[in-house]
Amino acid sequence: MAIAFALPWHDGEHRAHALLHVYERDNPTLSSLAPRAGYRLQNDPLLAIGTLDTQKRPWTTLWGGEAGFARPIAQDIIGVKTLVDGAFDPVVEALVGKTEGNGGQIVKEQGKGRMVSGLSIHLDQRHRWKLYGRMIAGALGKAKGFEEKDSQSRSPSLEGSNSEVQLVVRIEQSLGNCPKYLNKKTIVPSSPSPKLLSSGPSLTQEAIDLILNADMFFVSSSNADEDMDTNHRGGPPGFVRVLNNDSSGAVLVWPEYSGNQLYQSLGNLLTTPKAGLIFPDFKTGDALYVTGNTEILTGKDASFLMSRSNLVVKLTLTDSRFVKQSLAFRGELGERSPYNPNLRPLVSESSIATSLQSDAASTATLITQTRLTPTISRFRFSMTNHMPYKGGQWVAMDFSEELDMGYSHMRDDDPRSLNDDFVRTFTVSNPPPPSQSERHDEFDITIRKVGPVTDFLFKQQRPGFEVPLKGFGGDFRIEMPQNTDEVVPFVAGGVGITPLLAQMTEVDLQRMRLFWTLQKADVNLVADTLEQYPGLAPSTIVYLTGDGIDPKEEDDARKAEGFGAKLLHRRMRREDLYVEAPSPVWYTCTGPGLRNMLLEWLKGKKVIYEDFNF
Numbered sequence: 001m002a003i004a005f006a007l008p009w010h011d012g013e014h015r016a017h018a019l020l021h022v023y024e025r026d027n028p029t030l031s032s033l034a035p036r037a038g039y040r041l042q043n044d045p046l047l048a049i050g051t052l053d054t055q056k057r058p059w060t061t062l063w064g065g066e067a068g069f070a071r072p073i074a075q076d077i078i079g080v081k082t083l084v085d086g087a088f089d090p091v092v093e094a095l096v097g098k099t100e101g102n103g104g105q106i107v108k109e110q111g112k113g114r115m116v117s118g119l120s121i122h123l124d125q126r127h128r129w130k131l132y133g134r135m136i137a138g139a140l141g142k143a144k145g146f147e148e149k150d151s152q153s154r155s156p157s158l159e160g161s162n163s164e165v166q167l168v169v170r171i172e173q174s175l176g177n178c179p180k181y182l183n184k185k186t187i188v189p190s191s192p193s194p195k196l197l198s199s200g201p202s203l204t205q206e207a208i209d210l211i212l213n214a215d216m217f218f219v220s221s222s223n224a225d226e227d228m229d230t231n232h233r234g235g236p237p238g239f240v241r242v243l244n245n246d247s248s249g250a251v252l253v254w255p256e257y258s259g260n261q262l263y264q265s266l267g268n269l270l271t272t273p274k275a276g277l278i279f280p281d282f283k284t285g286d287a288l289y290v291t292g293n294t295e296i297l298t299g300k301d302a303s304f305l306m307s308r309s310n311l312v313v314k315l316t317l318t319d320s321r322f323v324k325q326s327l328a329f330r331g332e333l334g335e336r337s338p339y340n341p342n343l344r345p346l347v348s349e350s351s352i353a354t355s356l357q358s359d360a361a362s363t364a365t366l367i368t369q370t371r372l373t374p375t376i377s378r379f380r381f382s383m384t385n386h387m388p389y390k391g392g393q394w395v396a397m398d399f400s401e402e403l404d405m406g407y408s409h410m411r412d413d414d415p416r417s418l419n420d421d422f423v424r425t426f427t428v429s430n431p432p433p434p435s436q437s438e439r440h441d442e443f444d445i446t447i448r449k450v451g452p453v454t455d456f457l458f459k460q461q462r463p464g465f466e467v468p469l470k471g472f473g474g475d476f477r478i479e480m481p482q483n484t485d486e487v488v489p490f491v492a493g494g495v496g497i498t499p500l501l502a503q504m505t506e507v508d509l510q511r512m513r514l515f516w517t518l519q520k521a522d523v524n525l526v527a528d529t530l531e532q533y534p535g536l537a538p539s540t541i542v543y544l545t546g547d548g549i550d551p552k553e554e555d556d557a558r559k560a561e562g563f564g565a566k567l568l569h570r571r572m573r574r575e576d577l578y579v580e581a582p583s584p585v586w587y588t589c590t591g592p593g594l595r596n597m598l599l600e601w602l603k604g605k606k607v608i609y610e611d612f613n614f
Contacts, residue, residue: 008027010227012266014267020266036176040120040127047119049117050118050228051091052228058222060220060230061084061089061091064329065187065190066189076172079168084163092140092165108136109136109137114135115135116132117230118133119231121232123182123334128231130175131169132171158195177232178259180259180410182216183333184337192326201317201319202248202249202250213238215340219265221274221275223268227268250316251316252317257419273294275294284325288323294314294316295313296312308421308423339416363383363467364383366381369460377457379447387440387472388440390432391477396472398423424453425474427474427498428445428472428502429445430502446497478503478587480508483582486584489514490512491516491587492514492517497589499610512536513579514540517545518542520546520557523556527559588608589610
């Protein structure tokens with residue numbers, strides 16, 4: 001009978017807890033293979049493995065394909081037997097050597113054995129268990145049942161063949177982790193057919209594309225040669241950003257989302273600032289293995305590098321291997337984690353992100369709310385400090401004082417709130433004062449109720465509500481061509497009309513061509529707009545979508561038509577986007593789905609739009 005003991009925190013973990021101001025509770029890691037961990041191991045289709053090479057650099061790999069390839073074989077001892085890339089997988093090479101010249105020899109460890117960290121994971125079921133131990137023995141040989149490629153048609157330095165690895169590890173630690181940020185994948189076995197595409201500290205564009213499309217990676221780190229950790233990081237596709245990519249080494253940046261506050265990986269990085277990552281391509285079986293030096297950034301240092309983040313890791317690559325078909329499995333994408341926050345670009349990648357770095361510059365006080373439709377309202381605010389703005393700009397406001405509930409490990413009723421800073425940008429929907437020299441005391445926003453912040457705003461029925469105002473930014477300007485024969489088409493989706501509303505006193509309404517699509521329930525927004533700016537009506541075609549129409553909506557539609565607008569009860573089509581006069585530039589403000597469709601429809605034309613996905 002084995003007895004498991006609670007483990008103490010090491011120095012790096014103590015430092016991480018102090019740095020991030022978290023209460024230090026007992027370490028929940030067990031000093032053995034927990035029964036549940038053993039059960040999960042033999043039922044999980046994937047096992048991420050980490051180790052150090054001869055240069056003490058950490059690397060990570062991902063093995064498996066179907067359940068049963070790894071299992072407990074004795075008390076606190078596990079065995080692994082699976083197909084691998086025996087030519088270019090850096091963890092295979094570090095533990096048991098390469099297929100070429102290995103001859104299937106058994107590698108037996110002396111003394112404590114080399115450190116091996118692991119993460120047993122079932123992406124479809126969102127289970128994961130961390131493991132750590134010391135290697136007892138291992139072997140690598142040619143996989144049975146696979147024909148060796150013709151040596152004359154294969155480059156020994158660039159192409160490999162199927163191999164089978166066997167590994168025995170004595171487990172010294174195990175810990176179950178939560179399902180947050182695990183994007184579901186259905187895993188099926190496949191056969192590696194590895195080919196080395198590139199290596200070294202800088203990355204090819206193909207390798208960068210893999211990173212920018214990845215919704216997860218696996219990372220290994222160590223506390224010198226005393227302890228090691230392998231875990232998963234997940235998020236929306238592209239959550240890992242590429243800061244630089246030159247001969248001195250590519251630099252990757254990723255946000256550390258709200259987690260269990262154990263900070264075991266970060267604790268390792270504080271004592272031994274090195275990490276090894278694998279980015280698996282589940283569709284193709286390609287794998288990008290990287291290793292490098294890390295830097296942890298917190299607070300403003302983090303947010304100045306990556307927008308809306310207070311904790312990020314920067315990895316400067318010292319080596320990499322991009323291997324085609326290196327993996328012994330494929331994965332079909334299922335549901336992405338509901339805990340994934342929105343994509344956070346680097347500040348250098350986004351003008352909006354750059355503008356949001358400053359502290360609140362003023363306070364906005366609600367004057368009125370005008371309900372236009374069941375889900376759309378116009379809000380008028382005053383400012384304590386008068387700040388100039390232009391038509392086509394957005395205003396950023398910070399609702400964290402009202403909505404941030406503090407730390408929670410899990411929050412299934414509102415999962416995205418765990419990583420929400422509650423800063424929002426809204427397009428200003430009123431024209432500014434005629435002269436920039438005049439005081440800018442007030443502004444309007446016309447918004448739809450779509451999330452926690454707008455839901456909170458819609459509940460503010462009385463004047464006087466105050467919210468910190470971070471400033472105005474953006475430059476979505478509608479330019480009227482000098483050639484008076486040319487017209488200016490604008491395609492709006494729902495409240496995407498707001499940039500045009502804010503520039504209505506600056507544009508030539510007779511030369512505008514407005515294509516506006518929205519739900520029938522929102523038709524009063526059209527009537528309200530045309531009542532304020534009747535000169536826009538003759539140039540407006542409205543596409544009303546949705547089933548049925550109630551009497552009030554019919555009245556609002558007749559009112560809009562009474563101003564001279566054309567209303568069609570159907571979706572917008574490609575052939576609708578026709579103008580009778582030259583139109584050098586098209587403007588659009590819509591959701592991303594419609595915008596992508598418009599960009600396809602308007603291929604070959606210059607299209608200007610504001611992207612608020614930040």
